[in-house]
Amino acid sequence: MIHPFHLHRMQAGEQSPKKAPEVEVMVATEEEESEATPWRLILYDDDVHTFDEVINQLIKALSCSHEKAEEITLKVHNDGKALVYEGAFEECLKINSVLQEIQLITEIKG
Numbered sequence: 001m002i003h004p005f006h007l008h009r010m011q012a013g014e015q016s017p018k019k020a021p022e023v024e025v026m027v028a029t030e031e032e033e034s035e036a037t038p039w040r041l042i043l044y045d046d047d048v049h050t051f052d053e054v055i056n057q058l059i060k061a062l063s064c065s066h067e068k069a070e071e072i073t074l075k076v077h078n079d080g081k082a083l084v085y086e087g088a089f090e091e092c093l094k095i096n097s098v099l100q101e102i103q104l105i106t107e108i109k110g
Contacts, residue, residue: 037110039092041085044105045076053102058084061098 043054051073058069062085075082084106085095092108099106 038086039089039108039110040083041092041096041099042081042107042109043072043076043084043099044081044107045079046105049102049104051077054104057099057102057104061095 043058051070054073054076055066055069058064058072059066062069072082072084084099085092089108089110096106096108
């Protein structure tokens with residue numbers, strides 16, 4: 001828990017204390033950092049699924065156009081992997097669960 005800063009007001013004629021002032025350092029917690037970090041869902045190439053299977057599953061998972069799903073599928077095929085989604089962790093999980101319905105190889109990175 002981060003405590004509020006306290007100010008010491010001196011009365012007229014009062015001298016400032018000689019000791020070193022206390023300093024409070026604010027440190028971001030891991031939870032705060034993880035909430036601000038965009039999560040990425042990566043789809044990897046495999047030798048099992050056809051282009052049509054991957055395209056149809058991407059359309060189902062992302063609610064995207066056939067063209068967008070085809071673009072992602074071609075990137076996976078050519079590069080070995082592709083970014084499918086970047087954003088909230090919960091959305092990554094939701095999309096990932098749809099892709100894994102047909103055992104596509106995926107990874108969520110944060």
